[in-house]
Amino acid sequence: xxQLLQSxxxxxxxxxxxxxxxxxxxxxxxxxxxxxxxxxxxxxxTTAQIETIARTLRAPAMIALFGPVxxxxxxxxxTIFATEMLIFWSLxxxxxxxxxAINASRTQESAGLTELIxxxxxxxxxxxxxxxxxELTIVDGSFALITGLGTTxxxxxxxxxEGNWLFALTLAAVGWAFGMITLVFAQLxxxxxxxxxxxxxxxxxxxxxxxxxxxxxxxxxxLSPLGxxxxxxxxxxxxxxxxxxxxxxxxxxxxxxxxxxxxRDSGTGILPExxxxxxxxxLRGPLTLLLWQQRTTSLFWLLGLCxxxxxxxxxxxxxxxIVNQSPVVQQVLGTxxxxxxxxLQLLHxxxxxxxxxxxxxxxxxxxCLNHLYTDERKGYLQLxxxxxxxxxxxxxxxxxxxxxxxxxxxxxxxxxxxxxxNQVLTQPLAFHYxxxxxxxxxxxxxxxxxxxxxxxxxxxxxxxxxxxxxxGSFVITYFGRLLNxxxxxxxxxxFHWFDQIPLHTINISRSMAVLSFGLVVIVLGLIGYxxxxxxx
Amino acid sequence: MAHVIxxxxxxxxxxxxTALKDINLQLNEGEVLGFIGPNGAGKSxxxxxxxxxxxxxxxxxxxxxxxxxxxAVTIHQQLAYVPGDVYLxxxxxxxxTIDLLLRxxxxxxxxRTDQLIQAFGLDVRKKNRTYSKGNRQKVALxxxxxxxxxxxxxDEPTSGLDPLNEMVFQQQVAQLKAQxxxxxxxxxxxxxxxxMGDQIAIIRQGEIIEAGSLAEMQHLTxxxxxxxxxxxxLELTQQAHVHQVHFKNQTxxxxxxxxxxxxxxxxxxxxxxxxxxxxxxxxxxLEALFLRYYDTNQIKAGV
Numbered sequence: 001x002x003q004l005l006q007s008x009x010x011x012x013x014x015x016x017x018x019x020x021x022x023x024x025x026x027x028x029x030x031x032x033x034x035x036x037x038x039x040x041x042x043x044x045x046t047t048a049q050i051e052t053i054a055r056t057l058r059a060p061a062m063i064a065l066f067g068p069v070x071x072x073x074x075x076x077x078x079t080i081f082a083t084e085m086l087i088f089w090s091l092x093x094x095x096x097x098x099x100x101a102i103n104a105s106r107t108q109e110s111a112g113l114t115e116l117i118x119x120x121x122x123x124x125x126x127x128x129x130x131x132x133x134x135e136l137t138i139v140d141g142s143f144a145l146i147t148g149l150g151t152t153x154x155x156x157x158x159x160x161x162e163g164n165w166l167f168a169l170t171l172a173a174v175g176w177a178f179g180m181i182t183l184v185f186a187q188l189x190x191x192x193x194x195x196x197x198x199x200x201x202x203x204x205x206x207x208x209x210x211x212x213x214x215x216x217x218x219x220x221x222x223l224s225p226l227g228x229x230x231x232x233x234x235x236x237x238x239x240x241x242x243x244x245x246x247x248x249x250x251x252x253x254x255x256x257x258x259x260x261x262x263x264r265d266s267g268t269g270i271l272p273e274x275x276x277x278x279x280x281x282x283l284r285g286p287l288t289l290l291l292w293q294q295r296t297t298s299l300f301w302l303l304g305l306c307x308x309x310x311x312x313x314x315x316x317x318x319x320x321x322i323v324n325q326s327p328v329v330q331q332v333l334g335t336x337x338x339x340x341x342x343x344l345q346l347l348h349x350x351x352x353x354x355x356x357x358x359x360x361x362x363x364x365x366x367x368c369l370n371h372l373y374t375d376e377r378k379g380y381l382q383l384x385x386x387x388x389x390x391x392x393x394x395x396x397x398x399x400x401x402x403x404x405x406x407x408x409x410x411x412x413x414x415x416x417x418x419x420x421x422n423q424v425l426t427q428p429l430a431f432h433y434x435x436x437x438x439x440x441x442x443x444x445x446x447x448x449x450x451x452x453x454x455x456x457x458x459x460x461x462x463x464x465x466x467x468x469x470x471x472g473s474f475v476i477t478y479f480g481r482l483l484n485x486x487x488x489x490x491x492x493x494x495f496h497w498f499d500q501i502p503l504h505t506i507n508i509s510r511s512m513a514v515l516s517f518g519l520v521v522i523v524l525g526l527i528g529y530x531x532x533x534x535x536x
Numbered sequence: 537m538a539h540v541i542x543x544x545x546x547x548x549x550x551x552x553x554t555a556l557k558d559i560n561l562q563l564n565e566g567e568v569l570g571f572i573g574p575n576g577a578g579k580s581x582x583x584x585x586x587x588x589x590x591x592x593x594x595x596x597x598x599x600x601x602x603x604x605x606x607x608a609v610t611i612h613q614q615l616a617y618v619p620g621d622v623y624l625x626x627x628x629x630x631x632x633t634i635d636l637l638l639r640x641x642x643x644x645x646x647x648r649t650d651q652l653i654q655a656f657g658l659d660v661r662k663k664n665r666t667y668s669k670g671n672r673q674k675v676a677l678x679x680x681x682x683x684x685x686x687x688x689x690x691d692e693p694t695s696g697l698d699p700l701n702e703m704v705f706q707q708q709v710a711q712l713k714a715q716x717x718x719x720x721x722x723x724x725x726x727x728x729x730x731x732m733g734d735q736i737a738i739i740r741q742g743e744i745i746e747a748g749s750l751a752e753m754q755h756l757t758x759x760x761x762x763x764x765x766x767x768x769x770l771e772l773t774q775q776a777h778v779h780q781v782h783f784k785n786q787t788x789x790x791x792x793x794x795x796x797x798x799x800x801x802x803x804x805x806x807x808x809x810x811x812x813x814x815x816x817x818x819x820x821x822l823e824a825l826f827l828r829y830y831d832t833n834q835i836k837a838g839v
Contacts, residue, residue, distance in 0.1 A: 110626075110665075190665065191626060275661040276629035279645065283628075283636040293625065379623030383676065386587050386617045387640040390609050533550075533590035536580070 003262070005124035010117065010131035014104055015138075022139055025096045030143055033089060034150030036483065040081050041156060043484050050075050053482070057083055060318040061349045064211050065478075068218055070236045076158020078235040082167060084482055090229055091207070093143070093175030097136055098199045101182040104132035106192040115266055129183065129261050133254055136179040144172035163235040170232050170243050177225060177250035178203065184253050187260035190269035197300055204304050208311045215315045225249055286389060286397045294368055298405055301364045305357060305409045309416025312353055316421035316429075320346050339427065347433060347503050350417075352478070354437040355495045357413040359474045362448040365406035366466055369449060372398040373456045373463065376535050385534055395529045399453050399522065406445045414438055436502035443514035444494045450521040457525030459532060538565045539598075540687055540718040541586060546595035548581055548742075555581045557742040559595070563720055563735070565686075568713055570733030570750075571722040578742045579722040580620055583691050586720070587617060599687070616641070616680035620691040620722075622672040624664035630675045631660030637679035649682040655704050670696035681708050688712060689720045694728060706732060758794040760818040761803075765789050766811035775803055 015022070044050050056062060057069045057080070067087045070079055108114050108128065117123050124130075148168035152161060178199075185198035206226040213220035213227060221227030228242040260270055282288055320342040330338060372395065375381045384394065414434045422428040448470055455463040476485065476493035490496045497510055541563035548556040556578045563569040573579050584590045585597050588608025597604040599611045624633050634653070635645050653660055656674045664672065673696045680688060690709075694702045709732050712719060723729050729736060730750070737747040746753065758779065763769075768788040773781050777799030784790035795803050800817075807815070 273663065273666075276632065276663055278629070278631040278661050280628075280632035280635040283632055284639040285636075286640070289625070289636060293627070375625075379619070379621060380625050382589070382619050382623070383617075383637055383679075384640060385589055386612055386615075387637070388609050388613045388642060389640060531591070534584075536584070 003124045003126040004130050005127060006122065007124065007127040007130040007134065010123060010127050011134050014131055014135050018100065018103070018135070022100070022135075025100075026139065026142055026146065029089070029092055029096065030146040030150060033085065033147055034154060036085065037081060037151045037154040037156055039483070040077055040154075044077050044080050045157065050077065050080055053080055059345075060215050060315060061345070061352075064215050064312065064315055064319070065352075067210070067230045068214055070233060073236055076156075076235065078156045078158035078160075078163065081156055081159075082163075082234040084479075086167075086171075086229055086234070087210070087226070088478075089171055090174045090226060091203075093140070093171050094178040094203055094226075097140065097175040097179030098182050098196075098203070100136055100139060101132060101179040102186060102192050102195050102199065104135050105129060105183055105186040106189075106195045109267060110190075110192055112267075118266055125266075126258055126261055129187075129257060132183060133180065133257075136176055140172035140176040140179075143175075144168045147171070159235055160238075162238050166232060166238050166240065166243065167234045170229050170234070170246070173243050173246040173250070174226070174229050177246045177253065180250040180253035180257065183257040184260065187257050187264065188270045190267075190271075190273060193297070197297060201300065201304070204308070208307065212311055212315070215318055286384060286394050287401070289384075290368075290371070290397060290401050293371070294401070294405075297368075298364075301361075301405070301409055302412055305360060305413040306416040308360075309353075309357070309413035309418075310420040313417035313420030313422075314424060316346060316417075317424040317426075319349055320425065343427070344503070346421075346429065350429075350433060350437055351499055351501055351503075353417060354410070354414070354441045354501070355474065355477050357410050358441040358445050358495070359470060361406045361409035361413070362445045362470055364409055365402040365445065365449050366452045366470070368405055369398055369402040369452050369456070370463075379536075382534070391530050392526060395453075395457070395526050399449070399525075402449050403446055406449060407442055410441055410445060411438055433502040436506060440498040440501040440506050440511065443511050443518065444498070447494065447514050447518040447521075450518040450525070454521045454525035454528065457528030457532075459528075459535075538601075539563065540565050540600060541569075541720065542596070542598045543582070543586070544596040546582070546585060546597055547593045548578075548585060548590065549593045555742055556585075559739070559742070559744055561737055561744060561747070563687075563718055565718055566713075566716045567734040568709065568719045568721060568732050570729030570736045571720060571739065572724060572726055572729050572736065573722075573739035574724055577739045579724075579739055580691055581742075582739070583617075583689060583720070583722060586689065587612075612641070614685050615687040615689060616683040616685050617689045618673070618676045618680045618691060618693050620695065622669075622676040624667070624672055624675060626665035627663060629661055629663055630658055630667065630671070633664060633675050634660065634679050634682075637676075638682060641683060643683055646682070649678065652678045652681055652708075655708075656701055668696065670698065670701065673697060674701065677705065681712075685717070687718050687720070691722050692724065693721070694723075694725065702728075758796050759800065760792065760794055762792050762814075762816045762818075763790070763807055764813045765807060766813060767809075769807070769810050771806070775799075775806055778803060 044053055054069055054075050057066060063069075065087075066084055069075070069083050105128070114128050117128070118125060144165075145168075148165045151159065151164040151167065181202060182195070182199040185202070186192075186195045189195050189198065203226075206224045209224035210221055210227040210230075213223060214230070218227075218230070221230060225246065228245055232239050232242045264270055283292060333341060381394070385391070414437055418429065418431065418434045448466060451469060452463075452466045454460070455466065473493040473495055476490060477495040477499070479485075480490045480493070480496070494514060497514075498506070539562045541561065543559050543561040546556055546559040546561075547554070559578070559582055561569075561571075561582070571579055571582070581590070585592050586599060586604055588604045588606075588611065591605050600614060602611055604611060624630075628636070634649065638645055638649065656678060658671060658674045658678065662671075664675070667675070673693065677690075677693060680690075688709075694705055697705060706728075709719060709721070713732070719732075721729060721732060733750060735747070735749055736753055738745050766789065769783075769791055770788060772778060772788075772791060772793065777796045779794040781791060781793040784792065
């Protein structure tokens, strides 16, 4: 195939560029997975412990988050592990593949690198795409190999060799399949930004379908490729069919991507671009420019989080059901008591939803804020900085927009939840509960953005640190109790400081402390931004 | 005459790397200052300090009598700037970008803007992403030239333009100059600066190595003469102020050499005696000046 000529050369160049990123992904993804596997014996070693956690996981709320607990047969440490980790780790692998896929395909093409190697060197036309696909295969393959070996060494009670390898391979395959689908999106549109949006929109859709079907009727979960992995029944029946399906899906997507790539010009997308505006009435300064640039992305996020809220809200009636509905308990509590218990359960779940929404909204806000740095790096801002616009104004515009966007996203998600929940609940949840969650989460999300802002202000090397802080806080809160983390570790996550909201009133002094931290850090960032050299 | 830009002993270090060693530069009101030097000599870094984008490590940079770093925004109200490498938001059209840039400088899209768009032949309905380097440069040039300000700074403005557009640019600069505007024009294309500049400053490895008016500079250099004669030019090498004689044939009837302006008369009368058949003299170019400078320094340095 002359079209694929020199793929290995391109691949080697790509790996040389990406190896640090790849190494970090594999270490984090495999390393954490194996660590949790090794620790699991001590957490859920006894039958009693397994019974307790299984009861928690069988609650519809938990099924919505983690997927269903295997029915029939005795539960073991390994099956609990599989239930808790499967969906969550798939998401991580998909995000890893998505980011690497866009980076190796559309980002390079927009930067003109693809043009350089295709135009000036004897490299096949499809070689860059082929190299991108190979890169993902290598990453996922390495993950599967390390994770398969690691979990086998961890030797959880109830695990078997087949299950260990099936688990590792399924996770790798779902990441790989989504990566290949992302490569298709990269052929459709002309910029990496839109390709990213398509990729994440597809992931969001797959996740929501999985969640809704899992809670209602898990037969329908086959509709979502993210649901297929649940059908593997790891450590119980060990079905290999889903793995095969994922490979077929990914392979099909890759073939489609090749066909699309072969039929388009270099540097263009399949979807046509229309001639644009000759004049602009709207654009008049940094703020309108940012609004214009971010309008599609922001709408996408707003709509996405609203839908996510609605989908969580629509299962609130099922979530409120008490798992232990034995007659004795019902008799002791009475109908009102039962309602009260269900109510408490829902309020507790709302806190967790608040955390999820806040993390997603903070990611969106940070993406937006990071444009202050990337636009400078790419040279777009050199024409702004030499106009009559102060650096302080530019900083506040980007930061202000990010803060407002984040706040709106959390609010929209919570409102979506409320509207949908009150449609299905017999006893509606009052607005003030949702408002309380919002007020409690706002300072936290702004604190995250402040950290991102100070990194840009001072050009800190730790610009990526925010992702670790965000991810870490999320993992601690989401997984903390399931992993029996000690109190001090839970306290590392700011979400834990407000984990009693909306059940209790907000601790104002705590909120104030978080807010003042944010403000100080933001001002520090401003000082840095005003006094540093701008990048060329 | 007032100095629009005045730079004294400017130094700039990036970490351990010294980008600018010692820059002294003046731009007088109503003049065009040609700022020339090879790639990486520090032209853009100097311009970026003038614009207050980066902070001097030492020295003074004043624009309109104000400190460039402290009063960047006030200064920006009175200048227009075109960067050497123009990067534009990929998803805006050229037309949108021009309007945005004008408004950010509190200016409006007027008849002159439309004239400029037409003069440069820019299709403003296309997205910036699809523009070539030259077209991106046109967008920035149009936005800058449409501004009515006392100072214009162009950093290698024509590096992506074709000869026709280059001419449009030169006409625009001539117009601005006629209106008494001050212009800083950096370039490594020497003929461009030569055509437009009143004053010239040559930068090399972070230092201004020569500065002055074009007339002063030419004084330093020599005319190149290419000549063929009927009789052999046996005494050519002995003539005063004749340098680097190179005979093109054995009979010494065809030669190339350098001669200073002042000695032209005596040399010509000698050549007439030898019966000139063809004669071509080339006025000194900045290229020659530049090369001459490098030659002498490299010889000194023993390279």
